[in-house]
Amino acid sequence: MRKPPWLSTNTAKAWSRWRAWRSPPAAMAPLPADTTARILVANTTGIGDTIFCTAPIADLRESFPNAEIDLFVDRRRLGLVENNPHITRIIIYKGKYKQVRATIRELRSRAYTVAMIQHVNDPDIVPLIALGRPQYIVGYRSHTLSRLYSVALPDVDKRAGVHTLDARLGLCKAIGARGEHWHMELYPAAKARDAAVALLAEFGLADGQAIALNIGGSAPRKRWPAARWAELAEALTRRRLPVIVMGGPDDKVAAAQICARLKGASGVYSAVARLGLQGDIALLPHCRVHVSGDTGLLHAGLAQDVPTVALFGPNEPGWTGPHPRQQQAIVLQPDSGSWPAGYLAGTDKTGVLMQMISADQVVAALSALGV
Numbered sequence: 001m002r003k004p005p006w007l008s009t010n011t012a013k014a015w016s017r018w019r020a021w022r023s024p025p026a027a028m029a030p031l032p033a034d035t036t037a038r039i040l041v042a043n044t045t046g047i048g049d050t051i052f053c054t055a056p057i058a059d060l061r062e063s064f065p066n067a068e069i070d071l072f073v074d075r076r077r078l079g080l081v082e083n084n085p086h087i088t089r090i091i092i093y094k095g096k097y098k099q100v101r102a103t104i105r106e107l108r109s110r111a112y113t114v115a116m117i118q119h120v121n122d123p124d125i126v127p128l129i130a131l132g133r134p135q136y137i138v139g140y141r142s143h144t145l146s147r148l149y150s151v152a153l154p155d156v157d158k159r160a161g162v163h164t165l166d167a168r169l170g171l172c173k174a175i176g177a178r179g180e181h182w183h184m185e186l187y188p189a190a191k192a193r194d195a196a197v198a199l200l201a202e203f204g205l206a207d208g209q210a211i212a213l214n215i216g217g218s219a220p221r222k223r224w225p226a227a228r229w230a231e232l233a234e235a236l237t238r239r240r241l242p243v244i245v246m247g248g249p250d251d252k253v254a255a256a257q258i259c260a261r262l263k264g265a266s267g268v269y270s271a272v273a274r275l276g277l278q279g280d281i282a283l284l285p286h287c288r289v290h291v292s293g294d295t296g297l298l299h300a301g302l303a304q305d306v307p308t309v310a311l312f313g314p315n316e317p318g319w320t321g322p323h324p325r326q327q328q329a330i331v332l333q334p335d336s337g338s339w340p341a342g343y344l345a346g347t348d349k350t351g352v353l354m355q356m357i358s359a360d361q362v363v364a365a366l367s368a369l370g371v
Helices: 005-022 047-063 075-081 100-110 125-131 164-174 190-203 226-238 249-261 276-286 296-303 359-368
Strands: 038-043 068-074 089-093 114-119 136-140 151-153 211-214 243-246 268-270 289-293 308-311 329-332
Touching (some): 005 125, 038 047, 038 100, 038 125, 047 068, 047 075, 047 114, 075 089, 100 125, 114 125, 114 164, 190 276, 211 296, 226 243, 226 249, 226 359, 243 249, 243 276, 276 296, 289 296, 289 359, 296 308, 329 359
Parallel strands (some): 038 114, 068 089, 136 151, 211 289, 243 268, 308 329
């Protein structure tokens, strides 16, 4: 029988109170630019969050060129960071309560000066890191176990227009880094890049010719309806603009619906579940423009400066959308005044707000990007 989630969280809270009482966190001074410290960056959550994490990693490397910068990352996100030249070593998070002793031993062997909690959800992550005995732990006060932190920054007000990248860079500043490198970075493997080029050749498309339509989404409230995607694809192919439908294995049904509606139309190609995430990431820079909902692939396109139209439902684009300094990115989201009365994102199983975005609006946004 699995333990209820609250039991694990409450156990972690109790342990952190005892730990903080027994070994109060030491005060931390900012690191000098020439430090040779070992810095651990912890980010064990989703695809988008892992991509966001690449900006503070780059900032730490620029600020502390002689430091060792390790990343503690979920095993499922390894492909997003394994070729990142700014990372000294990757420590893999195997999963909740998996290989705990081995992980603690590995963390202790590195003798970290500071551990930076970028984005973690599981209640075992911070205790794992604390048991790894870094000299200091840095994070935001809002985290459940922040009593273990040497530096606990005040919570960020998302409504004040602060972007998540700037909030993450705030942690870099807290340890003496510049906190200026807002741009995300991705380094797809050569195999993924080759597969993307091969698929483009299979489609008979030139580099920078097609418009990528990422139809995926982690929840219904983030997905644009298949009928809207088909309507958009129709409008674009009428203008002789080829489109590549993109998505993962879970998007095969929606892709089939889109292609069925466009049966016989030229210029529509499906890359859904053909390349895998790494291949999709490598394919995006070969596309003219990227249209996407609020998904990990959206951020992958932005990290590679692909002109983008981002479709948002209830989530705050000022927080997780394109960074204000991102070039050639347009966000479409229904005005809050037009939302249905009593709308609750948690109960939205049909993408109510996403349905309010029309294909014509996307076409207009693409025109604004020069398409």
